[in-house]
Amino acid sequence: MRRADMAIHLTKESKVLVQGMTGGEGMKHTRRMLAAGTDVVGGVNPRKAGRSVAFDERAVPVFGSVAEGMDATGADVTVVFVPPAFAKAAVTEAADAGIGLAVVITEGIPVHDSVAFLAHARPRGTRVIGPNCPGLITPGQSNAGIIPADIAKPGRIGLVSKSGTLTYQLMYELRDTGFSTCVGIGGDPVVGTTHIDCLAAFQDDPDTDLIVLIGEIGGDAEERAAAYIRDHVTKPVVGYIAGFTAPEGRTMGHAGAIVSGSSGTARAKQEALEAAGVRVGHTPTETAQQVLAVLNDGR
Template structure:
């Protein structure tokens, strides 16, 4: 089945006429994703290699039935683009844009929490890939094949590394979800873990976290209470110095809070095996996935 994106996805891309927007939109379409439209204000009536461009999300939804949005616009415009997609009735919004001001992210978060019919993934994320079905974002899909391992990560590059090592070991993925590393994510680990728990195709879950915040500790409690499938985790940042932001805006340790060690201890206390390196995580996941095959 996969989660969130699949053969029923009808994608509309905000920022489709920009260089990066065009490049990744066409990559997604070449993978097999049903890209039905794009949005760039002032460029309605144009097309990008046969994909119609509209001035607004409302026009795009009315004319093409889009149900998924990918946001590829500059940071200062991204919040309004997300909220326009929500207002137009888009049910899944995937924000790739990095560097959105934190107060804009809060404005979006507060608005979307009032609407139970919409999910935001990101911002500052690599998107979602359901191998063999749809790719929405910038994930290098050629690395991955269909399978039973679900991956959710705050880091794009860690997603690629762990997924590729699993692929080299002969295991595929149901879906790969990058939730992004900003302080105010649209979807949390808990949100995606719940999706994987409900997905019959997913038999094993790999989560890749990092220093900063409490998302991994909260996920650990959720896993203990609600997840019946095996979960393997990795936490980036065991050697990160306190008080220094490491790559992502949300990856910062303050005092003793948010450290990799604290997150590891919380996860292991709740039955999650934690690898110290991405390679070790992939090895543990492959070991468990192999046992599921023979069970």
């Protein structure tokens, strides 16, 4: 039987703060997170501290700092919706407060700011997911970010993806099978949580039976993930790589999705994954079919 508290990084026990909750995007997605069952315990805005915001029938308090919110509520997760210019300060503040998980939704953060706040967060024990990511969801338990909660139900597939849109599509394709946790790690050149981090967590999660890995052109993250799968992952992995038709030398969508010469091509990533025993689909629909085939084979 599935234990209700099993997942990676996010469970029904997670208590969530929202930095930037009183802004337009923060308000919209806080309402969606609450509707999905997320325990949103507060927002953070120094200029509006002491107020509360009504979301349907629930009033969520606003705190002046992450530390204040943690002290008052026991929060262990923060979701960051602040504008790019203030993201570095927001994540640095969260790490200094000792929060366990910071989910950075904001896109357009300068890479040097991301490098700085990630270097600040790691030694303080704060895991960062993102930036420029859709967040993560453990269906039926909690949703931290902007992933639509109505396209997933609880199940035994773990999903890790660079692409938000492809996260949603694979969740929809496999909606009748269900997921343990889905993590959108973001497509920027530098991110706080990698494919390998999620592979390791899913490998150790007793309620994840199969892992779906979605990558895209640019960098060598998928090749490194393939080497990790070969040496450390015993559960079946099914993959999909976006960008087979992308032209060289042009950034495609994500800041990290750029091919330079023979480096970072979709073909090279597919070959590396297949050499590690990963089944790789050529389209999202084919990838979902591969997942179902593996599950039906019992392998």
